[in-house]
Amino acid sequence: MTIPVELILICLSPIFFIFIGWEWLHSVRQNQPRYQWQDSLANLCLAAMHQAGDAVSLLLLLPVFYWVSQHALWQIEFSWTALAALFLLQDFLYYWFHRASHRIRWLWASHVVHHSSRLMNFSTAFRQSLTYPISGMWLFWLPLVWVGFDVRLVLAVVAINLAFQFFVHTQHGRYWGWFGFVFNTPAVHRVHHACNAEYIDRNFAGVLVIWDRLFGTYQAEQAPCRFGITDDFSSNNPLTITFYEWRKMVWLWPRLPSAGQRLKLLFGAPECFAEQSAQFIAHLHAKQHPSTSSPSNQSFGDGQVPDKMSSSTLQQPLTEQSTESVAKNPTWLK
Numbered sequence: 001m002t003i004p005v006e007l008i009l010i011c012l013s014p015i016f017f018i019f020i021g022w023e024w025l026h027s028v029r030q031n032q033p034r035y036q037w038q039d040s041l042a043n044l045c046l047a048a049m050h051q052a053g054d055a056v057s058l059l060l061l062l063p064v065f066y067w068v069s070q071h072a073l074w075q076i077e078f079s080w081t082a083l084a085a086l087f088l089l090q091d092f093l094y095y096w097f098h099r100a101s102h103r104i105r106w107l108w109a110s111h112v113v114h115h116s117s118r119l120m121n122f123s124t125a126f127r128q129s130l131t132y133p134i135s136g137m138w139l140f141w142l143p144l145v146w147v148g149f150d151v152r153l154v155l156a157v158v159a160i161n162l163a164f165q166f167f168v169h170t171q172h173g174r175y176w177g178w179f180g181f182v183f184n185t186p187a188v189h190r191v192h193h194a195c196n197a198e199y200i201d202r203n204f205a206g207v208l209v210i211w212d213r214l215f216g217t218y219q220a221e222q223a224p225c226r227f228g229i230t231d232d233f234s235s236n237n238p239l240t241i242t243f244y245e246w247r248k249m250v251w252l253w254p255r256l257p258s259a260g261q262r263l264k265l266l267f268g269a270p271e272c273f274a275e276q277s278a279q280f281i282a283h284l285h286a287k288q289h290p291s292t293s294s295p296s297n298q299s300f301g302d303g304q305v306p307d308k309m310s311s312s313t314l315q316q317p318l319t320e321q322s323t324e325s326v327a328k329n330p331t332w333l334k
Ligand SMILES: [Zn+2]
Pocket: 098, 102, 111, 114, 115, 192
């Protein structure tokens, strides 16, 4: 039997929409501002773009997967034990993919899309990037094929892992005893989506939170979460959201003086070149609102970069006040 891996998430979408409908209705009844229709619509568009991008890239990448499969170390026959081992290994690799996505800008350029909303609800799970194939997410699954797991089974497990993660995108649910010790839960994943200083780069779990506990990235939910990224960014335009970090990289590239710095721009941490990134944001802001252009909107000129890079306030977690101001003025980057 051929597994229709392209359709797994689409087939599950009625269940996702039931959960979104329930959560939305609950938030309306409780008068909680958990949903904004512009944000949810953007999430839906981003999910559709992501699915379309994955379908196209699968056409291109399947031959690569099958080529690796032909040179696999072993041929692992299907059994329930093998399937359990595949789930475990794929989730382990997901942890490292996710951790790398927060520490390497080339990967963060895609993953930032998922983190760019100031809201947290089930529809946030739909907020995915079209550009994951360019960032190379698929590379993380190749070792599974190389050791001998069936290509389509690997891709099916990847999709099921993502489907599980839909259910952790909610503000409902607290610590769930032994389940929360072993599995990713809403409380664990809320911390991951928060930009509070103590929550940054924590809880990279896909299905199992044991990887965070093992590798020292686990953080329990204590203070209330402020959702979103530390950049002063807010948009409901799917294209703006998708290409925000890529545009930042393109803008920074000619302004960096050496090949080494440009390499660092691509593969260094996302917080590198914080001051220049802040100037990019000011540049975008100035384009949108020329009359209110701030003094910080200065180009480096002739590719020069200040010798000393002071840390940018925009790479610091937003204060309560600034979060509030973004929430009140969420349209300047549309
Ligand atoms: Zn993340």
